[in-house]
Amino acid sequence: MKQAVREAFISKILLLTALSSIGALTLITVFIFAEGLPVIFKTGFFDFIFGMKWKPSRGIFSIFPMIAGSFAVMAGAMLVSVPFALCCSIYLAEFAGRTTRAIVKPAIELLAGIPSVVYGFIGVTVLVPFIKNNIGGNGFSVLGCSIVLGIMVLPTITSISYDALRAVPDSYREGALALGATRWQAVKMAVVPAAGSGIIAAVILGMGRAIGETMAVIMIAGNSLIIPLSPLDPVRTLTSNIALEMGYASGMHRQALFATGVILFVIIMALNILATRVIKRAVR
Amino acid sequence: MKLHNKLFNKDYSFQNYNFKVNFSPGSFKAIIALVILSVFYCLCAPGYCETKKLMIAGSTSVQPIAEKLSEHFMQKHPNIKIEIQGGGSSAGVQAALSGAADIGMSSRDLVASESHLKTFTVAYDAIVMIVNPQNHIENISRDEIRKIFAFDITAWNKINASSECGVITVLTREDGSGTRGAFEELIMGTVEIAARALVQDSTGSIREIVANDIDAIGYISFGSLNQKVKALAVDGIKPETKSFTEADISRKYKVIRPFLFLSKEEPQGAAREFMNYIRSEEGIAIIKAEGLVPVL
Amino acid sequence: MNSRTEEKIAVNILRLAALSAIAVLLFVIIYVAYKGAGSLTMTFIFENPRDMGREGGIFSAIVSTFYLAALSSMIATPLGVGTAIYLCEYTTESAVTKIVRFGSDCLAGVPSIIFGLFGFVLFVIYLKLGWCLLSGALTMTFMILPTIIRTSEEAIKSVSYELREASYSLGATRWQTITKIVLPQAVPGIITGVILGVGRSISETAAVIFTAGSALATPESILESGRTLAVHFYIIAREGISMERAFATALVLIIFILLINIITYALMNKFIAGKKT
Numbered sequence: 004m005k006q007a008v009r010e011a012f013i014s015k016i017l018l019l020t021a022l023s024s025i026g027a028l029t030l031i032t033v034f035i036f037a038e039g040l041p042v043i044f045k046t047g048f049f050d051f052i053f054g055m056k057w058k059p060s061r062g063i064f065s066i067f068p069m070i071a072g073s074f075a076v077m078a079g080a081m082l083v084s085v086p087f088a089l090c091c092s093i094y095l096a097e098f099a100g101r102t103t104r105a106i107v108k109p110a111i112e113l114l115a116g117i118p119s120v121v122y123g124f125i126g127v128t129v130l131v132p133f134i135k136n137n138i139g140g141n142g143f144s145v146l147g148c149s150i151v152l153g154i155m156v157l158p159t160i161t162s163i164s165y166d167a168l169r170a171v172p173d174s175y176r177e178g179a180l181a182l183g184a185t186r187w188q189a190v191k192m193a194v195v196p197a198a199g200s201g202i203i204a205a206v207i208l209g210m211g212r213a214i215g216e217t218m219a220v221i222m223i224a225g226n227s228l229i230i231p232l233s234p235l236d237p238v239r240t241l242t243s244n245i246a247l248e249m250g251y252a253s254g255m256h257r258q259a260l261f262a263t264g265v266i267l268f269v270i271i272m273a274l275n276i277l278a279t280r281v282i283k284r285a286v287r
Numbered sequence: 288m289k290l291h292n293k294l295f296n297k298d299y300s301f302q303n304y305n306f307k308v309n310f311s312p313g314s315f316k317a318i319i320a321l322v323i324l325s326v327f328y329c330l331c332a333p334g335y336c337e338t339k340k341l342m343i344a345g346s347t348s349v350q351p352i353a354e355k356l357s358e359h360f361m362q363k364h365p366n367i368k369i370e371i372q373g374g375g376s377s378a379g380v381q382a383a384l385s386g387a388a389d390i391g392m393s394s395r396d397l398v399a400s401e402s403h404l405k406t407f408t409v410a411y412d413a414i415v416m417i418v419n420p421q422n423h424i425e426n427i428s429r430d431e432i433r434k435i436f437a438f439d440i441t442a443w444n445k446i447n448a449s450s451e452c453g454v455i456t457v458l459t460r461e462d463g464s465g466t467r468g469a470f471e472e473l474i475m476g477t478v479e480i481a482a483r484a485l486v487q488d489s490t491g492s493i494r495e496i497v498a499n500d501i502d503a504i505g506y507i508s509f510g511s512l513n514q515k516v517k518a519l520a521v522d523g524i525k526p527e528t529k530s531f532t533e534a535d536i537s538r539k540y541k542v543i544r545p546f547l548f549l550s551k552e553e554p555q556g557a558a559r560e561f562m563n564y565i566r567s568e569e570g571i572a573i574i575k576a577e578g579l580v581p582v583l
Numbered sequence: 584m585n586s587r588t589e590e591k592i593a594v595n596i597l598r599l600a601a602l603s604a605i606a607v608l609l610f611v612i613i614y615v616a617y618k619g620a621g622s623l624t625m626t627f628i629f630e631n632p633r634d635m636g637r638e639g640g641i642f643s644a645i646v647s648t649f650y651l652a653a654l655s656s657m658i659a660t661p662l663g664v665g666t667a668i669y670l671c672e673y674t675t676e677s678a679v680t681k682i683v684r685f686g687s688d689c690l691a692g693v694p695s696i697i698f699g700l701f702g703f704v705l706f707v708i709y710l711k712l713g714w715c716l717l718s719g720a721l722t723m724t725f726m727i728l729p730t731i732i733r734t735s736e737e738a739i740k741s742v743s744y745e746l747r748e749a750s751y752s753l754g755a756t757r758w759q760t761i762t763k764i765v766l767p768q769a770v771p772g773i774i775t776g777v778i779l780g781v782g783r784s785i786s787e788t789a790a791v792i793f794t795a796g797s798a799l800a801t802p803e804s805i806l807e808s809g810r811t812l813a814v815h816f817y818i819i820a821r822e823g824i825s826m827e828r829a830f831a832t833a834l835v836l837i838i839f840i841l842l843i844n845i846i847t848y849a850l851m852n853k854f855i856a857g858k859k860t
Contacts, residue, residue, distance in 0.1 A: 006756055009756075009758070010756055010757060010758055013758050014669075014673050014757075016665070017665050017666075017668055017669040017673055018669055018673070018679075019665075020661065020662050020665025020666050020669065021665065021666040021669035021670060021679070021683050022682075022683065022686075023662045023665075023666065023728065024662075024666060024683060024686040024687040024690050024728050024729065024732060025682050025683060025685065025686030025687075026686075027686070027690055027725040027728065028686045028689050028690050028693075030701070030705065031693065031697065031698070031701045031725070034701050034704045034705055034709075035697065035700060035701055035704075038700075038704055057462075058462065059462045059463055060462050060463065060468070060471075068482075086600075087600055087603075087604070090596060090597045090599075090600030090601070091597075091600050091601045091604050093597055094594075094597035094598055094600065094601045095601065098594055098597060098598070099601070107601050107604070107605060109844065109848050110604070110605050110608050111601075111604050111605075111608075112844070113608060113840075113841070113844050114604065114607065114608050114611075116782055116786065116840045116843070116844055117608075117611060117786070117837065117840060118785075118786035118787075118788065118813050118816075118836055118840070119786070119788065119789075120786075120788045120813055120816055120817045120820070121611065121615065121816070121833050121836065121837065122611070124816075124817075124820045124821075124829070124833065125611060125614060125615075129614070132499065135500070141454070141456040141485070141500065141502070141503075142500070143485055154607055157604060161604075184586075185586050185587060185589070185590040186590065187586075187589060187590035187593045187594060188586060188589075188590070191593075208692070211692055211694075212694075214694070215692075215693075215694025215695070215696070215697075216694070217694065217695060217696040217789040218788045218789050218817065221488070222821065225485040225486070226461075226485060226486035226487065227482060227483050227484060227485055227486060228482040228486070229482045229483050237483070237485055239486070242694060242696045242789075245696050245700065246488075246696055246699075246789060247461045247486060247488045248461045248462060248463055248488070249699075249700075249703075249793060250347070250373065250374045250375035250377075250378055250463075250488060252375075252377055252378075252463050253377035253378070253380060253381050253463075256377075256462075256463055257377075260700075261700060261704075264696070264697055264700045267694065267696070267697065268693070268697055271692055271693065271694060271697075272689060272692075274692070275688065275689055275692040279688065338803075340807075342713070342808075344714070344796075350635075351635060354634070354635050354799070355634070358633070358634070368800065368803075369800075370798040370800055370807065370808055371798060371799070372714060372796045372797060372798050372808055373797055373818075374714075374796075385708070385711075387707070387708075387711070387713045387714070388713075489821065489822050490822070491818075491821060491822020491823055491824060492821045492822055492823070494822070494823060495821070495822065495823030498823065515823070
């Protein structure tokens with residue numbers, strides 16, 4: 004009897020710990036929204052999202068240039084990263100030998116472990132002067148951010164698409180080979196399409212990571228408050244807007260930064276849920 | 288489901304592997320004991336000695352001089368430990384109001400709603416316009432500065448026809464920064480800084496970019512000036528604060544602002560001692576050596 | 584084009600992509616090592632920074648990093664392992680597990696800056712902890728929780744059912760089975776997760792700078808502010824305080840990260856070997 008009580012007690016405690024992650028998520032949502040929403044309502048949802056001017060010292064809060072900036076940088080990062088990551092994952096999953104895989108895969112995963120500040124700093128000291136001297140503009144640009152972010156999200160997209168490719172049953176490959184296809188044709192026509200939704204989910208999660216990255220972006224983006232129209236234009240993203248001004252912000256200004264966080268949070272959650280959906284469909 | 292799990296396992300994946308090394312219950316207990324011991328170490332490590340702590344937070348412009356002063360102060364008063372934190376002027380005001388810090392640092396004058404805070408002027412600081420040392424320009428007018436920051440002038444050869452520099456890289460601080468506030472008030476007036484200007488969130492990073500970009504112009508606190516950048520004369524007056532006294536400030540170099548310590552109550556104890564030290568001969572010498580104008 | 588030639592070209596392009604990924608990694612490591620190795624001495628590691636990091640070493644930053652990583656993994660491990668035990672041993676797929684999984688998946692995707700904002704309002708402002716290592720560690724706890732949950736879950740799942748059944752048939756209760764049979768088997772996997780969490784705490788900047796602050800002095804308790812290695816690197820590199828010291832700090836960071844990756848990789852390989860025998 005005593006033991007049964009103890010067991011029941013333990014299971015309740017474990018349930019509590021299990022609820023910690025969802026509890027954390029709820030806390031984050033509640034606090035970010037509670038701090039951020041008042042400014043959005045005060046400015047008006049439409050004005051906050053689609054207005055052009057961000058002048059906290061005059062109480063003007065509109066973040067369209069930052070939203071545009073985040074998406075521009077994300078798109079650039081995907082252009083750099085997706086072809087690269089797909090090649091890496093296809094190579095690792097389908098063509099690499101055991102030893103090659105044992106070296107290359109952890110190396111690519113290590114790329115994810117390098118702190119983002121280190122990427123940002125190398126971007127500033129190497130990439131920014133390179134762009135200024137050889138391509139144009141002042142170096143702080145969408146282009147620079149795209150390249151660095153592309154490298155940073157490479158491991159995410161590679162390792163998830165790798166898993167998706169490995170999950171394709173061998174019968175697909177064997178079937179294609181039996182029909183006289185080369186291994187490359189088998190991969191191109193049977194394996195990659197079969198892993199399609201896994202790869203799409205990998206790209207969506209990569210997008211989320213690119214939009215959410217802060218420290219590297221703040222160092223390379225230039226943080227100008229304009230909508231970037233060329234790859235050489237400087238840019239300010241949602242994340243860098245928060246990190247840049249948080250230190251000095253107070254009152255309404257700080258709330259407006261939380262409101263920026265709210266928009267960022269919503270975009271990221273939408274991407275996460277989209278990725279989950281894509282995967283669930285694939286599993287069925 | 289497997290793939291789904293995998294997806295969110297960030298970049299590391301494990302389920303291809305089975306964890307089947309046998310760890311005996313004994314070593315399991317040893318590990319738990321180790322973890323608990325280290326918890327105790329972490330919780331109990333705080334020193335038992337009687338040190339007084341002083342938390343100072345706020346403006347990154349005031350931070351360098353505050354660090355310098357506190358380093359020397361702590362050598363003389365080993366029983367007082369001063370922690371200095373950046374964050375910005377507004378964070379400094381907030382920290383002083385909320386009590387998150389004993390002293391807040393601000394590099395701008397207080398606005399009306401903050402005026403009930405007790406202020407202590409550490410020193411006065413000049414804001415200097417900086418360019419790359421390879422840029423041959425020496426003097427700039429306030430009107431030219433306004434035009435550059437509004438993007439009405441975008442090339443260096445419009446300022447000086449013989450200049451070898453190209454398109455101007457305009458650097459500004461982020462909205463809310465004390466340095467930017469002072470710059471806008473003292474130089475820009477009603478003219479707005481253009482949205483195209485590059486924005487950086489610290490004096491140091493502005494200085495670093497100017498040091499590496501021959502076309503760049505920015506503004507920083509005089510106290511943060513170093514060999515890697517060149518300070519411009521504004522309207523023909525070189526910012527040489529070492530020769531300034533408090534009374535000279537308004538007559539000579541016009542671009543000047545106070546560095547403030549803020550506190551909710553009248554400062555006492557360690558805070559008072561630190562402030563007395565700042566006013567002492569030694570403190571004044573340190574302030575002068577950093578290129579700031581001491582309060583006498 | 585002949586399909587054999589096509590295959591050859593395609594495979595070479597794929598190989599080139601993989602090689603360039605490695606080239607990028609090598610470039611980052613060699614670049615930092617080349618610029619930083621000159622200043623990386625014993626005194627640099629064991630001396631405290633002076634003059635805002637312009638002089639001296641990084642000892643206080645190493646201490647702060649240690650506190651932050653140790654504290655956050657100490658709080659996150661019981662929570663994460665508890666969650667994993669609950670998911671694997673106490674329940675079948677249900678609404679509760681769905682919610683728990685949703686929470687952990689979403690938490691894994693939340694950007695670090697959001698954690699920073701959240702930690703700042705909740706711990707620094709609302710709970711009045713101020714900028715301190717505890718605030719930073721609590722924030723990091725939430726960040727590394729999903730990693731620990733996932734790895735522990737995989738580790739616990741991989742313990743064979745025969746063992747559990749044997750334990751139950753001997754009359755052991757569920758909790759006894761878990762603590763005496765399942766967990767000891769799963770410990771290596773759990774440790775891997777914890778080490779990965781430590782890796783994230785070490786390399787994180789955005790969330791830490793808003794919550795643990797950036798005071799340079801050696802923290803004497805977890806209620807004091809501290810500047811971790813990543814934050815120290817960010818500040819002295821960004822503000823151009825000392826390039827040599829910035830690179831040396833980055834080198835120390837990268838060495839830590841390399842060690843962590845090598846350890847986890849070695850642990851995993853050991854499991855594969857263990858599985859085969």
